Amino acid sequence: MATMVTSTKQLPRRKSGSGPKPPGSNGRSGKGNGHEGPFPSYDSTANRYRVGMWVGLASILMLFTALTSAYIVRAASSNDWKALPMPRILLLSTFVILLSSATLEFAKRKLKASLESGYRTWLLITTALGVGFLVSQLLAWRQLVGQGVYVASHPHSSFFYLLTATHGVHLLGGLLALIYLIVRTSRPLDERFQSKRLAAAGAVGIYWHFMDILWIYLFLLLFFWR
Amino acid sequence: MSGEAHAEVHRHPAPTSFIRKYIFSVDHKVIGIQYILLALVAVLVGMTMSVLMRMNLSWPGTNWPILGTLFPGGAPDGMMTPEFYLSLVTMHGTIMVFFVLTTAPQGGFGNYFLPIQIGAEDMAFPYLNMLSFWVTLVGFIVILAAIFFSGAESTVGPIGGWTGYAPLSALGQIAGPGQGMGMNLWIISIAIFCVGSLLGALNFITTLLNMRTRGMSLMRMPLTCWAWFTTAVLALLSFPVLLGGGILLLLDRVAGTSFFIPGGLYISGLLSGADERFPIHTGGSPILWQHLFWFFGHPEVYIAILPGMGATSHILATFARKPVFGYRAMVFAIFAIGLLGFFVWGHHMFISGMSPYSAMTFSILTLSIGVPSAVKTFNWLGTLWGGRIRFTTAMLFAIGFVSLFVAGGITGLVLGQTSLDLPMHDTYFVTAHFHLVMGVASIFGMFAATYFWFPKMFGRMMNEKLGKIHFWITFVGVYCIFVPMHTMGIVGMPRRFAQFTEYEYLKSLHPLVVFVSIAAIATVLTQVLFYFNLFWSMFKGAKATDNPWEATTLEWNTASPPPHDNFAGVLPVVHRGPYEFAVPGAPNDFMMQTDPEPAEMPAGDGSGNGHNGHKH
Numbered sequence: 001m002a003t004m005v006t007s008t009k010q011l012p013r014r015k016s017g018s019g020p021k022p023p024g025s026n027g028r029s030g031k032g033n034g035h036e037g038p039f040p041s042y043d044s045t046a047n048r049y050r051v052g053m054w055v056g057l058a059s060i061l062m063l064f065t066a067l068t069s070a071y072i073v074r075a076a077s078s079n080d081w082k083a084l085p086m087p088r089i090l091l092l093s094t095f096v097i098l099l100s101s102a103t104l105e106f107a108k109r110k111l112k113a114s115l116e117s118g119y120r121t122w123l124l125i126t127t128a129l130g131v132g133f134l135v136s137q138l139l140a141w142r143q144l145v146g147q148g149v150y151v152a153s154h155p156h157s158s159f160f161y162l163l164t165a166t167h168g169v170h171l172l173g174g175l176l177a178l179i180y181l182i183v184r185t186s187r188p189l190d191e192r193f194q195s196k197r198l199a200a201a202g203a204v205g206i207y208w209h210f211m212d213i214l215w216i217y218l219f220l221l222l223f224f225w226r
Numbered sequence: 227m228s229g230e231a232h233a234e235v236h237r238h239p240a241p242t243s244f245i246r247k248y249i250f251s252v253d254h255k256v257i258g259i260q261y262i263l264l265a266l267v268a269v270l271v272g273m274t275m276s277v278l279m280r281m282n283l284s285w286p287g288t289n290w291p292i293l294g295t296l297f298p299g300g301a302p303d304g305m306m307t308p309e310f311y312l313s314l315v316t317m318h319g320t321i322m323v324f325f326v327l328t329t330a331p332q333g334g335f336g337n338y339f340l341p342i343q344i345g346a347e348d349m350a351f352p353y354l355n356m357l358s359f360w361v362t363l364v365g366f367i368v369i370l371a372a373i374f375f376s377g378a379e380s381t382v383g384p385i386g387g388w389t390g391y392a393p394l395s396a397l398g399q400i401a402g403p404g405q406g407m408g409m410n411l412w413i414i415s416i417a418i419f420c421v422g423s424l425l426g427a428l429n430f431i432t433t434l435l436n437m438r439t440r441g442m443s444l445m446r447m448p449l450t451c452w453a454w455f456t457t458a459v460l461a462l463l464s465f466p467v468l469l470g471g472g473i474l475l476l477l478d479r480v481a482g483t484s485f486f487i488p489g490g491l492y493i494s495g496l497l498s499g500a501d502e503r504f505p506i507h508t509g510g511s512p513i514l515w516q517h518l519f520w521f522f523g524h525p526e527v528y529i530a531i532l533p534g535m536g537a538t539s540h541i542l543a544t545f546a547r548k549p550v551f552g553y554r555a556m557v558f559a560i561f562a563i564g565l566l567g568f569f570v571w572g573h574h575m576f577i578s579g580m581s582p583y584s585a586m587t588f589s590i591l592t593l594s595i596g597v598p599s600a601v602k603t604f605n606w607l608g609t610l611w612g613g614r615i616r617f618t619t620a621m622l623f624a625i626g627f628v629s630l631f632v633a634g635g636i637t638g639l640v641l642g643q644t645s646l647d648l649p650m651h652d653t654y655f656v657t658a659h660f661h662l663v664m665g666v667a668s669i670f671g672m673f674a675a676t677y678f679w680f681p682k683m684f685g686r687m688m689n690e691k692l693g694k695i696h697f698w699i700t701f702v703g704v705y706c707i708f709v710p711m712h713t714m715g716i717v718g719m720p721r722r723f724a725q726f727t728e729y730e731y732l733k734s735l736h737p738l739v740v741f742v743s744i745a746a747i748a749t750v751l752t753q754v755l756f757y758f759n760l761f762w763s764m765f766k767g768a769k770a771t772d773n774p775w776e777a778t779t780l781e782w783n784t785a786s787p788p789p790h791d792n793f794a795g796v797l798p799v800v801h802r803g804p805y806e807f808a809v810p811g812a813p814n815d816f817m818m819q820t821d822p823e824p825a826e827m828p829a830g831d832g833s834g835n836g837h838n839g840h841k842h
Contacts, residue, residue, distance in 0.1 A: 048350050052432040059424050059462045066470035066521070070514055074485060078509025152482035155509065162477065 046199035053203040057210050060170060064214065067166065068221060071159050084149065084156045086223045087140040093133050094219055100129035101212045108201050114194065120185045126208070127178045133215075134171065137164055156222075163218050171211050177204045238347065240790035250360075252352035253790060257359050258338030259683065264363060265330035266757070268321050271370075273750050275318040275382075280743035282306045284736075286725045299380040309403045311724035313381035316404075317373060319388030320412065323526065324419050325366050327668050331533030332461070333362065333426055335675050336454040338683065340430060342781040343448050345439025345798050347791045350432040354425050361422035365415045372411035384409035387722070389523065392486035392515035396478040400494050400504050413476045420469040423461050430458035439780075441800035445557070446819065448779045448804040449550060452557050453536025456564040457529050463568070464525035471518030484510040513578055520571035527664050528567045531631075532560060534671020535602060538624045541678050542606055544777045545621035546613025547815055549805040552605045559605075562598035566591060576647045585644045592642035599635055603628065618775070619693030623674035626701050627667055633705075634663025637712065652722075655715025658708045666704045673697075676760070681774045685786040686767030692759045696752060703749030710738045778816050779804050 075081050107122030141164070144150075144157070151161045181204060184197065241247045248256060281290065287305065294304035301310055341349055349355045373383045385404030386395040390412065399406040434455045438447075474485040482505050489508035491498045499506030543550045550556060572580060572588030606628050615621065637659040641647050650656060673696075680688045719732055726732045726739070773782040780800070784793050798820045806817040 048432060048436050051435050052350060052428060055428045055431045055462065059428065059466045062463050063466035063470050066467040066518055067474075070470065070474060070485065070518065073511060073514050073517070074509075077511040077514070078489070080484075080489070080509035151477070152484075152505075155484065158477065158481075158483040158485065162473070166473070 044199070045196055046202060049199045049203035050206065053206045057207070060210070060214075063166070064163075064218075067159075067163060071163075071221065072225075074155050074159070078155075080154060082154045082156060084144070084160055084222075085147075087143045089136055089140045089143060090219060090223075093136040093140065094216065096129050096136060097133045097212050097215050100126050100133065101209050103129060104205055104208050108205055111198060111201055116185065120182060123178060123182050123185070127175060127182065130171065130175045130178065130208075134168055134175075137168055140164070160222055163222065167211070167215055167218055170214075174204070174208050174211050177207065237795035238791040250356060252348070252356050254337050254341050254349045254352065254355055255683075255788065255792075257355050258334050258336070260359050261329050261333035261337060261362070262335070264359075264366060265326045265334060266760075268325035268329070268366060272318050272322040272326060273753070275314045275321075277747055277750055278306070279311060279314050279318065280746045282311050282724060283726070284740045284743035286727050297380075297382065300382060306724070307380055308724040309381050309385060312385040312722065313383045313404050313408075315722055316386055316388060316390075316412075317369070317383040320369060320416075322665065323388055323530070324416065325362075325369070327530035327665070328419075328423065328461075328526070329362060330672050331537075331668060331675075332430075332454060332457050332529065333359065333423075335537065335672070335679065336430060336457070336533060337426075339679065339781055340451055340454050341433060341437065342784065342788060342792050343451050343779050344434060344437060344442050345780050345793070345800065346433060346437035347793070347797070349429050350436055351429050355429050358422045358425035358429065361418060361425065365418035365422060368411055368415035368418060372408045372415065375407045375411055381408065384412045386412070389516075389519055390475070391519075392475065392478070392512045393488065393491065393510070396475055396486045396510075396512075396515070397491075397493060397504075398479050400496060402494060410476065410479060413472050413479070417469055417472045417476075420465040420472070423465050424469075427458040427461040427465070430454060431462065434458075439797045439800060442780075442819075443800075445554070446800055446803050448536075449539040449553070449556055449560070450533070450536035452560050453532045453539075456560050457532045460525040460529050460532070460564050460567060464522040464529075467518055468522035471515060471522070474518075475515065478510070482507075484508055486510045486512050486515045488512060513575070516575050516578055517571070520574045521568075523574060524571040525564075525567045527660075528563055530664050530668045531671070532564070534627055534668045534675075535560065535631075537671050537675040537678070538606065538627045539602075539609070540779075541620050541624040541674050542609045542628075543805040543807065544678075544775055545616045545618055545624070546610050547616070547807045548609055548613040549803075549807055550605065551608030551611075552601075553803065553805065555601055556605055559598035559601040563595060563602075566595045566598070570595065573642055573647070576644050577651045582644070589642055589644050593639060596635075596639055599631075603632055603635075618677070619688070619690055619697055620674045620678035620775075622694065622697045622701075623670050623677060626697065627670040627674060629701075630662055630667040630670055630704070634659060634661075634667055634708075638663065649718075650715055652720055653715035654711045654719045654721060657721050658711035658715060661711075662704070662708045666708070673700075673756070678775065679781075680760075680763065681770030682781055682786050682788070684764050684767070685770055686763050686765075687770050687774065688763040688767060689759050692755055696755045696759065699752040699755075700749055703745050703752065706745035707742050707749060710742050714738060776814070776816050778806055778818050780819055783818060783820055 103122050103126045107119050107126060110116075110118035110122055141161070144160070149157045151158055181197075181201060184200070187193065240253075241251070247253075251257060251260075278293075281288075289304040290301070290306075291304045293301040293306065297310065300307055300313075337349070337355065341347070369383075381404040383404065384390075384395070385402075386409065390409075394401050394405065395409055395413075397405060398409075434447075434451060438444075474483075477483045478485050478487055484507040487498075487507040487510040489498065489506075489510075491504075491507065493504070496504040498504055539550050539556060570588055570592045572584060573592045576585050576588075610625075637655070641650065641656060641659055677688055677693055680686070714735055717732070717735060719726065719735060726736070770786050772784070772786050774786075775782070780798055781788070783798050800819045801822050802817060802819055804819060806812075806819075808815050809817050
């Protein structure tokens with residue numbers, strides 16, 4: 001194993017050509033890849049977090065697309081589909097998660113204005129609302145169980161439990177990210193750290209809003225799609 | 227998430243403890259090697275299973291005492307039960323597709339070389355990278371557990387094929403042997419694998435979009451990077467669908483739902499709902515599973531082969547000492563194959579009773595994949611044409627890849643037509659087709675990659691003489707295995723049958739079956755040479771220089787093996803395209819991507835894409 005990787009010897013010079021050199025004009029014209037002038041620096045932490053987040057969301061979107069297509073096919077494939085009565089508490093869930101998106105935006109504004117304590121407070125409120133949403137979802141489950149509606153009762157109930165659970169697991173991930181942001185507020189603030197903090201908050205914001213919109217979509221699919 | 231602010235001359239010290247350096251490493255190079263080692267172990271399991279299957283097919287009724295000792299349930303008196311055979315089919319397929327063909331090309335070589343080839347110090351999210359490997363390893367351990375948890379059931383794992391078709395796979399223990407705990411573990415393993423692959427794909431895409439060094443415009447990237455990128459996009463969009471399907475399947479098995487289980491099933495003497503061992507199921511759609519599975523399954527085929535295509539393009543250009551013919555066309559062909567891959571899953575389901583109109587749509591789309599595939603093939607031939615070819619082992623395997631891709635791909639045009647697929651779908655013709663094009667061609671791409679990049683990875687050369695013997699026996703061997711299978715398929719020999727002793731019309735084929743088995747065993751034994759060469763060269767091979775192949779891309783700019791931060795703190799600056807071989811007026815017959823423009827080159831000549839500006 002000793003020969004596997006990472007010798008740290010200095011790079012020897014090659015025979016021909018010349019090692020890394022400062023860029024300078026390469027005498028090429030246009031066409032999108034002739035780099036004249038300064039190269040833009042693509043890899044800021046913010047960029048990396050943002051791109052990574054959108055890429056991750058694309059895959060989450062595909063998961064829910066797959067489940068949606070299963071939902072539509074299953075609903076059409078047989079006559080055993082019984083529409084589930086909507087647990088009223090889901091309206092509360094919807095309201096709470098919408099509110100949490102707004103509070104997260106307030107938090108980000110405070111951060112941009114470098115108002116540390118305000119940032120922390122709004123993050124805490126957002127986290128509380130997120131927990132509230134999950135509790136409200138659990139209450140909806142309790143309500144259905146109270147009515148004798150279980151996972152295996154009929155296809156609509158199966159999909160209801162499955163989609164809410166899958167969304168809930170993803171939202172739980174968002175909550176962990178929020179808690180991470182809150183923990184990080186205890187570190188001292190400096191210039192370099194501020195940009196990293198903005199990048200992290202930006203990425204978590206994208207995720208949280210996505211979870212919000214995803215819930216609205218699932219809610220409409222489950223109870224208003226016929 | 228982890229990310230450090232990178233200053234260009236700032237060096238990252240390598241970790242010093244053994245565990246941080248080699249086990250829980252965040253270095254993409256170590257992770258790449260870990261993925262390759264995982265694939266090297268998994269492929270041994272998969273190959274052993276294929277040999278066992280061949281033995282059962284060729285010498286029915288023979289007593290293999292060792293089998294009887296190892297698997298008293300599955301092979302009483304040393305004779306394999308049909309259930310044992312079917313579980314071998316399942317596990318061979320699953321392990322090969324997921325843990326070999328997906329891990330080695332993408333997780334292994336992609337992880338190691340994508341960051342270096344674009345001039346980055348590491349992946350965008352190193353900790354996520356580490357996580358994706360360890361998640362994948364857990365998936366592998368779970369699939370191995372499936373072998374042993376089914377031991378009492380006279381099988382070596384679940385029965386269901388790598389496709390796990392519902393409703394058989396959805397019913398649980400009552401559906402017969404191989405449907406108990408082993409099947410649950412199979413689904414869980416696949417789900418874990420999905421998560422690992424998704425984390426990896428996310429990392430690949432972000433790295434490629436964000437971490438390219440100065441001057442590394444998209445159209446200056448080596449074709450390998452394009453291939454890994456497209457593969458990552460395919461994985462990102464297809465694995466979630468399998469994950470969703472897997473969750474539904476598992477719920478059908480453990481929670482009593484009916485996503486895939488239709489009503490009124492009568493299985494093992496039990497009627498659904500009439501017996502407490504078989505709870506009531508109504509209205510599920512087994513075809514739904516097929517749709518979800520193949521929506522993933524078809525892109526998965528390209529996940530396996532695209533990295534091989536990238537490596538082949540890269541290696542052909544390097545050893546033909548010519549720029550890749552039609553670089554831009556190659557890039558668009560990779561995209562076209564990837565994109566079309568999402569719209570052809572129905573061709574795996576022609577015999578599911580789908581509407582002829584859907585079948586026709588899928589058929590036309592399937593045949594249209596022939597266009598970008600032909601573009602790639604002709605460009606490979608164009609790259610070779612008139613080149614001063616250096617027949618290294620890597621080059622031989624790359625040429626072998628082209629040969630196998632054509633031989634296996636051409637039958638895709640046969641099977642893509644509904645009228646021909648219907649009679650041939652469940653025969654050896656399909657087995658031959660996908661083994662050649664997806665299995666063996668991809669593996670040849672990886673052999674080529676191994677022989678090509680080994681000097682960079684380990685600082686030593688592999689033995690060329692052993693390599694060439696390995697190539698020739700393997701190359702002839704795989705054709706001896708899979709060409710006769712086409713004939714068997716046309717005669718009508720069905721897939722997945724444990725033995726053919728009962729079928730009069732297949733009796734005349736038996737010598738061919740024995741021939742295939744002997745070829746298979748010989749080819750498998752030849753791989754010992756490869757393993758020996760690999761591990762012997764790691765420690766005893768001749769020392770490699772930094773650029774032994776006189777190649778042009780960034781990985782050959784750094785030391786062999788590269789230091790922890792790849793470029794010793796000085797990120798390279800790219801001035802030209804990736805395949806500038808035989809440039810008129812240049813001092814050498816190759817120009818590295820970092821070489822600045824020579825003074826005698828007329829200004830404005832060529833756009834640095836490596837695809838034009840060089841006349842031969």
